[in-house]
Amino acid sequence: MKIAFKLAFVSLFSIVAFVFAADHPAASVSADAALAKLKEGNARFVNSKVSEGKPTAARRAETAQSQHPFAIILGCADSRTPPEMIFDQNIGDLFVARNAGNLVDDHTLGSIEYAVEHLGARLIVVLGHERCGAVIAALAGDTAPGHIQSVVREIQPAVQATKGKPGDATHLAVAENARLIAEEIRSKANLGDLAKDVRIIYAVYDLDSGKVEWAKE
Numbered sequence: 187m188k189i190a191f192k193l194a195f196v197s198l199f200s201i202v203a204f205v206f207a208a209d210h211p212a213a214s215v216s217a218d219a220a221l222a223k224l225k226e227g228n229a230r231f232v233n234s235k236v237s238e239g240k241p242t243a244a245r246r247a248e249t250a251q252s253q254h255p256f257a258i259i260l261g262c263a264d265s266r267t268p269p270e271m272i273f274d275q276n277i278g279d280l281f282v283a284r285n286a287g288n289l290v291d292d293h294t295l296g297s298i299e300y301a302v303e304h305l306g307a308r309l310i311v312v313l314g315h316e317r318c319g320a321v322i323a324a325l326a327g328d329t330a331p332g333h334i335q336s337v338v339r340e341i342q343p344a345v346q347a348t349k350g351k352p353g354d355a356t357h358l359a360v361a362e363n364a365r366l367i368a369e370e371i372r373s374k375a376n377l378g379d380l381a382k383d384v385r386i387i388y389a390v391y392d393l394d395s396g397k398v399e400w401a402k403e
Contacts, residue, residue, distance in 0.1 A: 320338070
């Protein structure tokens with residue numbers, strides 16, 4: 187019985203190892219080059235009145251067996267903020283994680299670590315956005331019904347840090363929340379030797395203009 191269990195464990199471990207090894211990246215796009223691509227894509231998104239569309243079928247076939255995204259985006263789940271559209275990118279270009287308030291937990295950290303180590307991404311962007319409902323809820327108070335409470339609680343540090351500062355309260359809290367999440371990723375993500383090549387930044391998306399405002403580093 188013990189031998190069978192050991193054999194099953196070894197087999198499972200081998201399968202997992204194979205899956206992870208199979209996704210090992212080719213040469214990565216540098217963090218600076220990735221940021222330039224995002225900025226160029228956002229400029230196209232802002233300035234193009236009509237989308238020319240993407241060669242979806244061709245790109246789908248090209249990426250069906252492997253993926254090599256050039257950037258990781260942690261964004262809000264808000265339906266108006268899809269990173270692929272905001273940055274005018276195609277299937278396989280971005281590795282995206284989204285949740286209300288663009289927050290980070292162990293699952294998100296694991297996803298980021300995987301994309302860095304096994305997919306070759308070297309740029310991580312935390313993308314907040316104007317009039318974020320999660321931030322507005324946190325500004326309204328530190329309690330909320332159901333599991334929304336967990337979201338509101340995680341955004342409270344940004345609310346407290348910007349409380350009383352001059353300017354629009356929501357904008358200030360959105361930017362501060364994105365900054366704090368970027369810092370959390372920087373301090374908690376286990377990137378090993380690759381950390382020296384990884385750039386972690388934050389930005390805020392304007393729902394009206396379509397522009398992404400990048401934080402000064």
